[in-house]
Amino acid sequence: MNAWGILLFCLLGITSLFGVTAGDALRARIAGAVPGERIVVHPGIYEGPFTIEKPVHLLGEPGAILQGDHQTHIVVVRAADVEVADFTLRGSGRALGKDDAAIHITGARAIIRDNRILDSLHGIYVRRADDCRIADNTIIGDGISSDRVADPTVAPLKPGEAELCDVDSLQDRRGNGIHLWNSRGHVIEGNHIEGTRDGIYFSFADATMVRRNTIVRVRYGLHYMYSDDNTFEENTFSENGAGSALMYSKGIVLRRNRFHANRSHRAYGILFQSVDNTLVEGNEIDGNTLGFYLENSNDVVVRDNRIVRNYVGLRVSDSTSGSTFVGNRFSGNVHAVETTGFNQANRWSVDGRGNSWEGALSLDLNRDGVGDVPHRESDLFGQWRRTFPEIGLLSAAPGERLLRFVHSRIALPGVPGITDPHPLLATKDTP
């Protein structure tokens, strides 16, 4: 232990003799700091809560722990331009109605980085504060919830501040990893979120960049509504109870993300409901119960994605129109595409290039990598899924595969599905 450590230890001992805790000392330092000051916090346990009402940099040394009182937030950021970095935070309150969080932010341009958050309701909660940067934090919740998740297409998610915390039981008092409400312009990158209620929650949060985050074993990896013009790049959402649901929004970009192994019985890799003017490009949608579901979503461009090894690769309702599917690879799905009709309001090729389909006829006389005959991807079960759910037992049956094969060569009348006029043949350039 160096001299500073011994001095700190003695100071802590002396102050505790007079009833002044390490937390009190830190609160005093924060209160006395001048705007822009760097407050370096030495290793130790500091009892919260802490409220920051001026622009300071609160920086922890390795081993600095901010301990909540299990009654309210641990750190409250009220001022603009505050930085909180390199701490372990644990023990926030659990009051759902008060949105208790490890770090609760209402000041603009906050920087929250390199923290480790445990034993808290919400991890980082941003409320009416713009342009925050939340980076490289690790947020660990209490564990994945039971899989009794309401289907968002049947019981739509509700917008609001704390609606996600309507609990089914007192035992399920968990918050979200990162919760954004009524704000814009954030950068959220490099965070690892695990075992919280939802991973990242957006409600009325616009113009935000979300990249390189990893979200595993939560309820909704991404729970998102009424939020426009946001970009998601290179994130991983895996093993989540219900996958990722995006609703009632527009202008989203989803690029090079991985939606993997979301496999509860109502899990989606991605769910779009009433999402418009959006680009979905270069993502890997792999091993989910339902890979990608578009409901009532218009003018969505779905381009160069790998949709592989899902039970259902792509479900497109007939209420979805004006959307374009091009350059995607469908492979290893039990059902590649489910539709409720013939899906003629969407485009399945652009400029003579369609999608790559498993089982497509490899006839390419001019060797341009594009099949010479259209590919029909049928959904033999169609409306029977609703009127006769037992039909699902014929999934991957040889008879069903045989009929699909025949239909892909000779159009059978009345069979729902989609037609790709220019199917891509698998090449090394196929995504």
Place this chain on the structure above:
Amino acid sequence: MNSAVAIPAFADVAGAALRREWVSHRLNRFLHAHLLLILAAGLLPLLTPDGGLARGAAWWVLHAVLYAVSLSALLLGLSSAHAESEEFVWLLGQPAGIGPWLAGKVFGLIALAGGSALLLGLPVTLMGGGSKALLLATIGAAGVASLCALIGLAIGFWVRDSVRGLIAAIAAWLLLLFGVDLLLLATAGAPWVQQNPDYWVAALMLNPLDAYRVTILFAVENAAFGSLQAGRLTAWWIAHAGLWLGLATLTGGALAWAASWCGARRRLDG
């Protein structure tokens, strides 16, 4: 002088028939093809990319059994029956009767077809890709392969002409593989079927290839089927898929054995 012929014990005759089955199959090209097929099907999952070995292997085994091993086992059983065609008169004249002889033959076939099918999951398991689904797929494969071999045996005893027998065996396989599915697909839209889905599901359950496919699907895609809000029979099947597959293969095997016994007692075709 005692002229009575001593009748050998059932177990002795069955044991002798089993050993005879084993020895005669060593030269059987159907068995060689069957083993090669098993070997190829067992090794192919190792080509599964992106760490999907554990999940992909069960899929491979499922498809190998549906589209290849089932037919191969059926032909193995058929060849086993036809191998004895020139000796029926002699066999039927033996004092022990055909019961113990057939028992030995049946157990020999089960050991060959079922035992070899167990090898389907071995390469993946050795490479560290073992899983519960793969174990189920492999054990199920052994059951289905044994059942198919016994069906082939029964067909061979009933249709002793080799060409006709081959046609009958392939027709039976096509019926099991595609026919039942197509029939069920064709009837799925009928109002009566939709009002009485349990009959439709029961037909699916009784087809061993469908029973096997659905059991593996339940294991690999159990989340997807968990949301299948179907009738009581389907719910029971989802909950007891492995048990049903075992019961179905055992019952089917017993019926095929009985059919073989009846077929073997016939002296001539037609």
